[in-house]
Structures are given as structure tokens and as C-alpha cells.
Amino acid sequence: MRNNNLNSKIEVETTPNLVTKVYEKLQNKISAFRRAVNRPLTICEKILIGHLDESAVFSSSDALVAGNSYVLLNPDRVALQDVTGQMTILQFMLAGLKRTAVPTTVHCDHLIQARIGSDPDTKAALYENNEVFQFLESASRKYGMGFWKPGAGIIHQVVLENYAFPGGLMIGTDSHTPNAGGLGMLAIGVGGLDAAEVMAGMSWELLYPKRIGVYLKGELNSWASPKDVILFVASKLTVSGATNAIIEYFGPGAAAISCTGKATITNMGAEIGATCSVFPYDKRMETYLRATGRRAIADLANKRVKLLTQDPQIEKEICENRENSINYFDQLIEIDLSNLEPYIVGPHTPDLARPISKMIDDIKKNNYLDTISVALIGSCTNSSYEDMSRAADVAEQAREKGIKTKVSLQVTPGSEMIRATIERDGQMQLLIDIGANVLANACGPCIGQWSRPELKKGEPNTIVTSYNRNFPGRNDGRRETMNFIGSPELVIALALGGRLSFSPLTDELTANDGTRFKLKPPKIAPETPERGFKDVTDIYIAPATDPNSVEVIINKDSDRLQELQHFPKWDGKDFEKLPILAKVRGKCTTDHISPAGPWLMYRGHLDKISDNLLLGAVNADRDGEVGRGKNTLNSKIESFPHIAREYKKRGLKWIIVGDNNYGEGSSREHAAMTPRYLGCAAVIAKSFARIHETNLKKQGVLALTFADPLDYSKIMEDDRISIIGLNNLKPRKSVNCILHHVDGRDEEISLRHSYNESQLEWFRAGSALNILHSMEEASLE
Numbered sequence: 001m002r003n004n005n006l007n008s009k010i011e012v013e014t015t016p017n018l019v020t021k022v023y024e025k026l027q028n029k030i031s032a033f034r035r036a037v038n039r040p041l042t043i044c045e046k047i048l049i050g051h052l053d054e055s056a057v058f059s060s061s062d063a064l065v066a067g068n069s070y071v072l073l074n075p076d077r078v079a080l081q082d083v084t085g086q087m088t089i090l091q092f093m094l095a096g097l098k099r100t101a102v103p104t105t106v107h108c109d110h111l112i113q114a115r116i117g118s119d120p121d122t123k124a125a126l127y128e129n130n131e132v133f134q135f136l137e138s139a140s141r142k143y144g145m146g147f148w149k150p151g152a153g154i155i156h157q158v159v160l161e162n163y164a165f166p167g168g169l170m171i172g173t174d175s176h177t178p179n180a181g182g183l184g185m186l187a188i189g190v191g192g193l194d195a196a197e198v199m200a201g202m203s204w205e206l207l208y209p210k211r212i213g214v215y216l217k218g219e220l221n222s223w224a225s226p227k228d229v230i231l232f233v234a235s236k237l238t239v240s241g242a243t244n245a246i247i248e249y250f251g252p253g254a255a256a257i258s259c260t261g262k263a264t265i266t267n268m269g270a271e272i273g274a275t276c277s278v279f280p281y282d283k284r285m286e287t288y289l290r291a292t293g294r295r296a297i298a299d300l301a302n303k304r305v306k307l308l309t310q311d312p313q314i315e316k317e318i319c320e321n322r323e324n325s326i327n328y329f330d331q332l333i334e335i336d337l338s339n340l341e342p343y344i345v346g347p348h349t350p351d352l353a354r355p356i357s358k359m360i361d362d363i364k365k366n367n368y369l370d371t372i373s374v375a376l377i378g379s380c381t382n383s384s385y386e387d388m389s390r391a392a393d394v395a396e397q398a399r400e401k402g403i404k405t406k407v408s409l410q411v412t413p414g415s416e417m418i419r420a421t422i423e424r425d426g427q428m429q430l431l432i433d434i435g436a437n438v439l440a441n442a443c444g445p446c447i448g449q450w451s452r453p454e455l456k457k458g459e460p461n462t463i464v465t466s467y468n469r470n471f472p473g474r475n476d477g478r479r480e481t482m483n484f485i486g487s488p489e490l491v492i493a494l495a496l497g498g499r500l501s502f503s504p505l506t507d508e509l510t511a512n513d514g515t516r517f518k519l520k521p522p523k524i525a526p527e528t529p530e531r532g533f534k535d536v537t538d539i540y541i542a543p544a545t546d547p548n549s550v551e552v553i554i555n556k557d558s559d560r561l562q563e564l565q566h567f568p569k570w571d572g573k574d575f576e577k578l579p580i581l582a583k584v585r586g587k588c589t590t591d592h593i594s595p596a597g598p599w600l601m602y603r604g605h606l607d608k609i610s611d612n613l614l615l616g617a618v619n620a621d622r623d624g625e626v627g628r629g630k631n632t633l634n635s636k637i638e639s640f641p642h643i644a645r646e647y648k649k650r651g652l653k654w655i656i657v658g659d660n661n662y663g664e665g666s667s668r669e670h671a672a673m674t675p676r677y678l679g680c681a682a683v684i685a686k687s688f689a690r691i692h693e694t695n696l697k698k699q700g701v702l703a704l705t706f707a708d709p710l711d712y713s714k715i716m717e718d719d720r721i722s723i724i725g726l727n728n729l730k731p732r733k734s735v736n737c738i739l740h741h742v743d744g745r746d747e748e749i750s751l752r753h754s755y756n757e758s759q760l761e762w763f764r765a766g767s768a769l770n771i772l773h774s775m776e777e778a779s780l781e
């Protein structure tokens with residue numbers, strides 16, 4: 001059996017204590033809320049209410065209007081991955097705390113590029129990213145975070161195996177954090193600054209989510225798998241259909257799905273915009289907890305089942321009449337698992353779904369390339385013991401007939417524990433016997449960390465994966481690659497058929513002896529290994545017992561990492577006659593403001609990554625020119641980051657003018673940090689995406705909107721802008737702005753803001769972290 005002797009007692013031993021405290025908190029808060037609203041509660045309501053900050057007041061459910069109210073929550077855990085975690089930790093360091101206030105772990109999974117195979121790729125990544133790993137490890141040891149080494153596994157799989165627990169609330173700096181919903185946890189992907197603040201002891205703000213109920217009945221059979229549940233849901237809700245909503249699965253069918261199968265489903269809620277997804281606690285979760293060495297937590301959960309499940313009256317009422325669902329959910333989807341077919345989605349979007357039986361028509365209609373170039377299984381989404389066992393069952397059928405896959409097959413195990421266990425139990429060998437190559441226990445081809453030298457530039461090709469995301473360029477950086485997603489067992493079948501149009505339901509394969517045969521649906525697989533998971537060692541480093549002895553390693557000459565400095569305090573003066581760096585037209589997402597791609601490697605170096613500022617932004621004054629504008633110092637057309645640096649060199653602050661919903665897309669804090677770093681004083685937009693607006697506020701950039709959006713068109717490229725009366729900034733009070741036109745005319749316009757009193761303090765202090773730092777310093781005096 002597995003034991004948790006992972007070189008550390010600290011994290012693992014404290015977990016039952018943490019869970020006990022969480023359940024006490026849930027008990028008290030849920031009871032109070034139940035008295036106030038006097039109705040049955042769903043599981044996501046219970047977990048959210050149970051984690052409300054002490055300052056939260058609610059006298060009725062009116063205080064919590066879904067999609068409207070903001071709530072302050074206290075998460076139980078934080079999980080960081082190695083790319084986004086760099087800036088998170090650098091920001092946490094600025095707060096000046098000695099230890100993280102909330103249990104936190106760091107997972108090295110995104111920086112291992114898939115080239116040859118597990119060992120050489122992991123070794124190469126260790127060499128190439130050595131300084132980043134050293135930084136993450138030393139910071140983890142110093143600040144009390146558990147550090148999972150490169151090769152230990154993918155963040156969400158490792159979290160599921162070790163830290164997730166029913167009824168908990170976790171945030172993570174990765175969009176597939178909701179994977180832990182398979183173990184009954186509300187787990188939500190956030191930006192790095194949110195995580196840094198929670199690590200520093202602040203509560204976390206969330207738009208109180210809507211609820212989408214998915215009622216499951218029946219049982220999966222034949223080729224249908226948990227993956228097909230979420231692919232079906234994605235086809236119904238589309239990529240944005242669950243935005244600002246939690247998807248809550250329930251019904252008799254829920255208990256028929258294994259814990260890891262549930263995690264596959266909640267993982268991919270991210271593909272339809274859900275805040276997160278969750279299943280109620282059940283026996284399948286108990287089985288998984290016990291198999292992964294967490295008997296104490298299973299015992300605790302068993303004593304608190306009512307806290308960890310939906311009130312039974314809800315299902316009863318909905319079963320009597322589906323229309324009763326409006327009392328509890330904004331939307332209800334019903335799925336009979338017994339009738340679910342295996343699905344394939346793609347290319348380029350996860351909601352382009354069809355059952356496998358319809359694939360052949362879609363290929364003809366859309367001229368998709370039928371020949372598959374590579375098939376890939378695994379990732380954080382689909383590499384459980386059950387997944388690998390079903391995939392291996394299909395492989396075994398092929399091996400018995402003496403055949404191998406017709407195309408390259410790559411396997412990325414989700415964790416070292418899974419890899420070692422399926423190696424011991426034979427599933428890995430079955431996959432290798434039909435031609436599989438085993439990659440590192442890491443993200444690799446799921447996040448574009450995939451070297452494909454055999455593919456010519458611009459060459460169209462089709463791949464099939466059991467991953468979760470498939471936008472253009474996602475897997476190999478090539479927009480021409482058409483990426484389709486299905487369950488691991490289906491991907492193996494497609495690899496054996498070699499064609500996208502191959503259907504294991506109807507098509508035959510040719511055995512080595514020339515006879516024809518059909519694959520049988522994979523057998524029901526064990527959800528956990530009969531012999532227990534294999535013990536694994538040397539994958540985890542515990543926090544130091546003497547943190548003072550640990551130096552955080554940041555090489556002063558590094559171009560990957562740079563220690564952050566506090567942004568300066570506001571000098572108390574109005575902004576007088578500032579130049580406009582960019583007037584942006586149309587959509588300007590955080591990826592337009594701070595692009596990813598090759599910039600991924602500079603996520604820990606603020607100065608370096610600032611060279612990507614606004615490189616994707618469309619210039620409203622220059623006939624749609626992208627990433628460039630007029631340098632008012634020399635009248636030349638230059639790149640925005642270059643101009644910003646020129647202004648910064650001369651101590652000149654500057655302004656960005658934005659269009660509608662400026663900063664939409666993600667919570668990437670670099671999109672607020674890089675302008676601030678290069679001297680942005682204010683962003684004036686027609687409207688903001690909420691998270692980016694908050695990020696600007698937190699970094700000390702004044703975020704303002706036009707009182708009259710038509711004033712956007714009054715601003716000219718050569719104007720200077722003054723924002724005055726800043727000493728009298730007050731909540732809900734408008735702000736005066738003067739446009740100094742180049743012809744000598746001055747024009748006054750009115751601006752609005754959404755700052756509350758404490759957010760105004762962030763502006764005055766220079767950033768939210770500056771406040772946190774001064775509070776920490778004061779507490780030490």
C-alpha cells in the first residue's frame with residue numbers, strides 16, 4: 001500500500017487537522033445561513049458559505065445575488081505551477097511575510113518540453129530551467145511551501161492524490177485547478193496576485209457564481225467514459241456557457257462514476273468558462289481517499305456527509321418536476337449515462353462536438369485531414385489508474401492480434417505515482433507493446449511544450465488527444481495542426497485505425513495473420529489498484545524547519561528571474577499633461593496587452609517581459625497598426641514597449657486609452673504589472689473587464705472610465721492629458737480630465753471610477769502589496 005513518506009511529515013500530517021477545522025467552520029456557517037434563507041442548500045452553496053470571510057454579513061439570500069454580489073472568501077489551500085508560480089512567489093516576497101499564511105504547494109510540470117521521452121526530456125528541462133527550479137525550490141523551503149520536483153507529476157493530478165478533500169476551497173494559478181472538484185472540493189483557477197494575497201493571509205474576492213445543475217442518471221457502458229460526459233456538456237453549453245457559474249453534478253448517475261472520472265469532468269469545466277465544477281461526496285471519493293493514504297480524511301468526511309452533499313430534498317423536488325430546478329439552479333441539464341455515446345470534439349474548440357458515429361460525415365463536410373499524425377493520451381485530465389487500465393485493455397486486444405498503432409502514440413502519465421503503478425501492474429507495457437512512447441510526467445504537448453522537428457513549417461496535420469484544450473497552436477505551437485479530443489480508450493482505438501474516421505463501434509482492423517476483427521469495448525476497470533498505489537520517493541521537498549537558514553536563489557544576471565521592487569507611492573500630485581502611449585481600438589485582451597508564446601519563459605522577470613507590452617494591441621490612430629504607435633518625443637512610429645521605455649527614462653508618466661471591455665480574457669497580472677513598471681499612470685477605457693480592472697487597481701494604476709463613452713473619440717494621438725483633483729478622490733465621485741489638443745484647445749471631460757475606500761488606499765500607497773507590506777512591518781514593530 002501507498003504510504004505518504006515523501007520526505008516530509010509536515011504537509012501530510014497537518015491535513016486532517018486542517019480538514020477538521022474546515023468542517024467545524026462549515027457546520028457553523030451553513031447552520032446560520034440555513035436559518036436565514038430557510039430552504040434546502042446545494043453543495044456549492046454550502047462550500048461557499050462555509051468559507052465566507054468573518055466580515056461577511058448575510059441576513060438573507062438577497063445578500064448573495066448570483067452574478068452580481070462579490071463575496072470575500074478564505075480558501076484552505078493554494079496550488080502554484082512553475083510558470084505562473086514564479087511571479088506569484090515574487091509578489092508574495094514583496095509582502096514581507098516569513099511564511100505563507102495558507103498551506104501552499106508548488107508543482108514543476110509546465111517547463112518540461114516533450115522531445116524524445118521521459119528521462120532525457122526531464123534531464124534537459126532540469127538543465128535549461130535550472131535557475132527557475134532552484135528559485136522555486138529555495139523559495140518553497142523558505143516560505144513554508146511544499147515543493148514537487150520536476151517529474152513528480154502534473155499539478156492537478158498531484159493535488160488530487162495528496163491534498164484535495166471534500167468540502168474544501170482551494171485556489172490555484174492554473175485554469176484546470178477545478179480538477180479537484182472530482183473529490184468534492186471547490187477548486188478555482190486564479191491569477192498570481194490573487195494567490196499571492198491569499199498566501200499572505202488576505203481573503204479572496206469572488207463574484208458570487210450562478211449555479212448550473214447537471215442531473216446524472218443511468219450508468220456509463222460500452223465505449224462511453226467520464227470524458228464523454230463533459231464533452232457532451234460542452235456541446236450543450238458552448239465555450240462561454242458556464243461563465244461565472246459553478247456546475248454542480250448530482251443524481252444517481254454521479255455515484256456511478258469513479259472519483260478520478262469525476263475529476264476528468266470537473267477539470268474540463270474550464271473549457272466552458274465555469275468558475276469551477278463539483279460533485280457531492282460519495283463512496284467513490286471515500287475509496288479514492290483510502291487508496292491514496294488518506295484514511296483519516298475519509299473518516300472525517302464520513303462523519304460529516306450532510307455538510308458535503310446537496311440537501312436530499314433538492315433532488316427529490318427536481319425528480320418530481322424538472323421545473324422545480326429553478327428554485328436551486330439557473331439552468332438544468334439532464335444526462336442519461338446509459339445512452340451516452342463516445343464523443344470527439346474539435347478541431348480548435350472543445351464545444352465542436354459530435355458522437356463518434358457522426359465523425360465521418362463531419363470529416364467529409366469540412367474536409368478535415370483524415371490521416372492522424374500523432375495520438376496522445378494522459379495529461380492532468382485523463383491519466384488515472386482507471387483511464388490507463390481501459391486504454392491498456394484496448395492495447396491488449398491489439399497485441400493479441402499482433403498489431404501495433406498505425407501512428408505515433410505518446411503517453412504522458414499524470415504523476416510519478418501513476419507512472420510507477422501502471423509500470424508495476426503491466427498497463428504501461430501493454431501500451432509500449434503496441435508502439436507507445438512514454439513522455440515525462442508533465443504537461444508537455446498539452447501546453448505547447450512539444451518539439452516536432454519532423455513536421456514541416458505550415459504543414460497541416462491531424463492529432464487526437466485525451467487532453468482538455470484544443471485552440472489553434474495549443475499543442476505544438478502550429479496553428480495548422482487540427483486537434484481533436486476524446487477519451488484515452490478512444491484515442492488508442494483511433495491510433496490503431498490510423499484515421500480520424502475510424503469508429504471502433506463499427507469498423508474492423510486487420511490482425512497480423514490477415515483476419516479481420518473488431519475491438520471490444522474496454523472492460524470495466526478498477527478505479528484504484530488492487531495492490532495499492534506504488535510508493536514513490538524523491539519527488540517532494542518539504543519546507544525547511546529552519547527557514548532563516550535558506551536563501552532564496554535569484555541570480556542577479558538572470559534573464560528569467562528578477563526580484564521585484566515596490567512600486568513607488570503616489571506623490572500626491574495631479575497627473576499633468578501626460579502623453580498617450582496607446583489609444584487602443586476594439587478587442588484588447590490581456591493577451592494583447594501581455595502576449596504569451598515565446599514570452600512564457602520571462603514570466604519571472606518583470607523587466608524582460610515588459611518588452612511585450614501591448615504588442616498585440618490595435619492602434620486606433622494608425623489605421624489598425626498593431627503593437628506600435630507614435631513616440632511624441634521624436635514623432636517616429638515605434639513599438640509601444642520601446643516608447644514606454646523612452647518615456648520612463650525621462651521620468652515621464654503616460655496613459656493608455658482603451659475601448660470596450662479592456663483587459664478581458666484572463667487574470668494574467670503581467671498585463672497590469674508591465675504597464676505599471678514602465679510608467680503607466682492611468683488607463684482610461686470605455687469599460688473594463690472586471691478582473692483586469694481590479695489588477696490595475698492593485699498594482700497602483702488609476703483605472704478610469706469615460707462618463708460619456710463618446711468622449712473616447714475626442715482623444716487624438718498627439719494630445720496630452722491631465723487628470724486633476726486626485727487629492728479629493730472619493731468613492732462614487734467623478735474625476736476631472738482635461739484633453740490638451742495639439743492645436744492649443746483644452747477640452748474638459750468627466751471620468752468615472754469604481755474604487756471603494758480601501759482600493760483608493762492601494763492607489764495612494766502605490767499598490768495593494770505595499771499596504772500589505774506596511775501592515776506586516778507595523779506588526780513587527
Ligand code: SF4
Pocket residue numbers: 109154155156174176379380381442443446447467468
Ligand atoms: S496537463 Fe495541460 S491542462 Fe493540465 S495543467 Fe498541464 S497544461 Fe494545464
